[in-house]
Structures are given as C-alpha cells and as structure tokens.
Amino acid sequence: MDRMYFDHAATTPLDTAVLDVMLPHMRDRFGNASSVHQMGRQARFAVEESRERVAACLGAEPGEIVFTSGGTESDNFALKGVFDAAASDRSSHLITSSAEHEAVLRPAERLQRNGVDVTFLDPGEHGAVTVAQVREVLQPETKLVSLMHANNEIGTLTHIREIAGLCREQGVLLHCDAVQTVGLLGVDVNDLGADLVSISGHKFYGPKGIGCLYVRGGVDLGSLVEGGSQERDRRGGTENVPAVVGFAEALERAVEAAGKRVSHIRSLQEQLIAGIRDRVDPPFVFNTPVDILDATAPHIVNVSFPPVDDAPIDGEMLILNLDMQGVMVSAGSACTSGAMEPSHVLSAIGRDRPTASAAVRFSIGKDNTAEEVDAAVDALAETVRRMRR
Numbered sequence: 001m002d003r004m005y006f007d008h009a010a011t012t013p014l015d016t017a018v019l020d021v022m023l024p025h026m027r028d029r030f031g032n033a034s035s036v037h038q039m040g041r042q043a044r045f046a047v048e049e050s051r052e053r054v055a056a057c058l059g060a061e062p063g064e065i066v067f068t069s070g071g072t073e074s075d076n077f078a079l080k081g082v083f084d085a086a087a088s089d090r091s092s093h094l095i096t097s098s099a100e101h102e103a104v105l106r107p108a109e110r111l112q113r114n115g116v117d118v119t120f121l122d123p124g125e126h127g128a129v130t131v132a133q134v135r136e137v138l139q140p141e142t143k144l145v146s147l148m149h150a151n152n153e154i155g156t157l158t159h160i161r162e163i164a165g166l167c168r169e170q171g172v173l174l175h176c177d178a179v180q181t182v183g184l185l186g187v188d189v190n191d192l193g194a195d196l197v198s199i200s201g202h203k204f205y206g207p208k209g210i211g212c213l214y215v216r217g218g219v220d221l222g223s224l225v226e227g228g229s230q231e232r233d234r235r236g237g238t239e240n241v242p243a244v245v246g247f248a249e250a251l252e253r254a255v256e257a258a259g260k261r262v263s264h265i266r267s268l269q270e271q272l273i274a275g276i277r278d279r280v281d282p283p284f285v286f287n288t289p290v291d292i293l294d295a296t297a298p299h300i301v302n303v304s305f306p307p308v309d310d311a312p313i314d315g316e317m318l319i320l321n322l323d324m325q326g327v328m329v330s331a332g333s334a335c336t337s338g339a340m341e342p343s344h345v346l347s348a349i350g351r352d353r354p355t356a357s358a359a360v361r362f363s364i365g366k367d368n369t370a371e372e373v374d375a376a377v378d379a380l381a382e383t384v385r386r387m388r389r
C-alpha cells in the first residue's frame with residue numbers, strides 16, 4: 001500500500017475498459033465526423049451513437065446534449081450563453097452562490113463587469129444555498145439561477161429539485177453544475193429539474209477534456225465557439241471522437257454501477273470520519289457537514305486543523321507530508337491548490353483564515369479499500385501530531 005489515491009474529486013483514473021473502446025478511434029477510425037466519405041460517416045455514427053447513449057443515461061433527448069471539453073467549458077457556456085441570448089434585454093439578473101466552482105464564479109464576475117446584476121448568495125454554515133434564500137432574491141429581471149449539485153470541496157448537496165420547482169414557477173432558467181454527482185449518484189435531468197446541467201467525463205473514470213452541457217429543449221444558448229457547424233452550430237470545432245466515445249462508455253458504466261459504487265464509497269466515508277474522530281488528536285473541525293451525511297455527496301470528507309497556541313498548521317506542508325507517506329489528497333479544489341489564498345468555500349462557510357488554510361480534502365473512489373482508509377487515518381494522525389509538536 002505505497003500509493004493511496006484519495007483525490008477522486010480532482011480526477012479519476014481512466015477505466016481500462018473505457019480506454020479499450022477509445023483506442024480503435026485513435027488508431028484506425030480517424031475520420032473527421034464532417035467528412036462525407038465512409039470514414040467520415042463512421043466517425044459521425046460514433047459521435048451520434050454516443051450522444052444517444054449519454055442522453056439515455058441522463059433521461060434526456062439526444063438533441064439536448066452538447067459535447068464540450070468538460071465542466072469548465074460547460075459552466076462557461078451555460079452562463080455566457082443565457083446572457084448572450086438575452087443581450088437585447090437590457091435588464092437582467094443572475095443568482096448564484098459564493099461557494100460555486102471558479103468555472104461559475106469567474107464567468108459570473110465577467111457578466112457583472114458587463115452590466116448584468118449578479119447576486120452571490122451566502123451558502124451558510126453547511127455550504128448550500130436554500131430554496132428560501134433563492135426565493136428572497138428573485139426579481140422579475142432574473143434570467144438564470146446557477147447552483148452546484150454537490151460542492152466539490154466539502155461535498156454538501158444543494159436541494160436542486162426544490163429550487164428547480166421555484167424557478168419553473170417563476171419562469172427562470174436553472175443551471176446546475178453537477179460535475180461532482182453525475183456518474184456517481186446517477187442523475188436524471190428531469191428528476192433534477194434543471195434546464196442546463198454541466199457534466200465532466202474525468203470525474204467518473206472517463207477521459208479528460210470531454211464533458212457535456214445538457215440543454216433542455218427550447219432553451220436558446222446561441223453558440224459558444226464559432227467557426228464550424230458542429231454541435232448544431234453551438235460549439236464549432238472538429239469533434240474529438242475517441243473522447244466522445246469514451247465519455248459515453250464511462251457514463252453508461254457509472255450509471256449501471258451507481259448503486260454498488262455509492263454504498264461502497266459511503267461506507268468508506270463513514271469509516272474515515274469515525275477514524276478521524278477516534279484517532280486524530282483534537283482540535284480538528286469537519287468542513288463537510290458530517291452530522292447530516294445524507295445531505296452530502298458520498299465521496300468527500302474535508303477536515304481542518306485549527307491552530308494550537310496560535311501556531312497554525314501549513315496546509316500545503318500537511319498535504320506534502322501525507323504525500324510522502326503515499327496518501328494523496330487535496331487542500332481544497334484542485335483548480336486552486338498551488339495558490340496560497342485559503343479556499344473561498346471554507347471562507348464562505350465561516351472558517352477563519354488559519355483554519356481554512358489547514359484543510360485536507362479526502363475524496364474516495366470505487367477502488368479504495370477499508371485497509372487504505374485505515375492506513376490514511378494513521379498517516380493523518382501521525383502527521384498532524386508531528387506538525388503540531
């Protein structure tokens with residue numbers, strides 16, 4: 001057990017069975033899906049068949065699936081697309097939360113600079129915005145509500161279904177970044193009720209650089225990338241056929257295995273929480289709301305180590321020390337680790353700077369074992385003890 005990977009919220013390994021279905025499209029079936037000849041038609045067939053498979057997994061229509069390069073692009077497309085399409089409409093309003101992924105926050109800030117009125121809701125101590133909060137700030141000018149399904153740093157689930165009901169009632173579009181849940185919880189877009197859903201392949205054992213945006217029929221988003229007629233003029237550029245095929249295969253496998261995977265991962269999450277409670281020296285504070293586990297995604301446990309005698313623990317050093325013992329975890333969002341600023345999510349749920357800076361996010365995958373969790377708890381307990389000494 002010299003390598004224990006607990007960073008599945010950052011990315012998952014590519015399933016070898018998924019790689020196997022991708023390889024022929026890299027080696028022999030290299031045609032451009034826009035070409036008219038037989039190899040082009042073969043590639044087109046692979047893309048459209050994959051679109052059908054993805055749609056079936058999500059309870060969507062094939063025409064509602066736009067392939068993108070992943071979660072970041074899907075989030076950008078959702079936000080920019082809605083406000084581009086409404087550009088002639090001078091008054092417009094976006095509601096989101098300050099605990100969203102940067103792929104939503106940065107486009108929201110850009111829209112704000114361009115004159116859109118943006119409300120960033122405070123997610124409260126557990127890290128999720130409530131339907132009552134959204135109701136309170138809805139305006140006649142509100143065009144879009146954008147909220148994530150599971151927070152990628154602490155795992156809290158947002159009650160998207162209830163919020164979707166409210167949005168529908170008010171004629172407002174709802175975008176949901178479901179990058180951390182689709183492929184784990186088995187999401188049906190009609191059940192979720194969102195009009196736009198962001199999905200990323202590398203979070204469920206598919207390839208990197210591929211994902212999709214579900215766009216409910218009738219929602220006008222315009223085009224994100226101009227210059228080609230691919231994806232029904234919404235995203236120009238030659239399709240990455242191997243990635244599209246791998247994405248569909250990985251999603252199908254994930255949806256099929258969801259029940260088994262979730263119960264395994266949830267049991268390891270419970271074991272990890274119990275292990276930390278029993279064997280790590282206090283003080284520590286769970287950033288994941290561990291007392292309401294049903295309201296969290298099953299794969300994430302985020303815990304902070306507040307200062308003792310005013311001596312803070314350096315979060316980066318903590319991660320590196322764990323890494324030296326073979327335990328791979330994140331300090332927070334993978335996209336922000338490396339930056340010295342404490343996590344915006346932990347700040348948003350009220351952690352002070354030294355506590356937010358000394359956080360560890362474990363994210364569990366389908367192939368982790370109880371023995372690995374046990375060894376990871378030992379490594380964490382020992383590392384924290386040593387760093388505090």
Ligand SMILES: Cc1ncc(COP(=O)(O)O)c(C=O)c1O
Pocket residue numbers: 009010069070071072073075101103148150151152177179180200201202209211334335
């Ligand atoms: C919630 C969330 N949204 C968006 C992204 C970005 O996805 P991608 O890496 O596919 O661009 C991530 C990745 O960590 C994420 O966790």
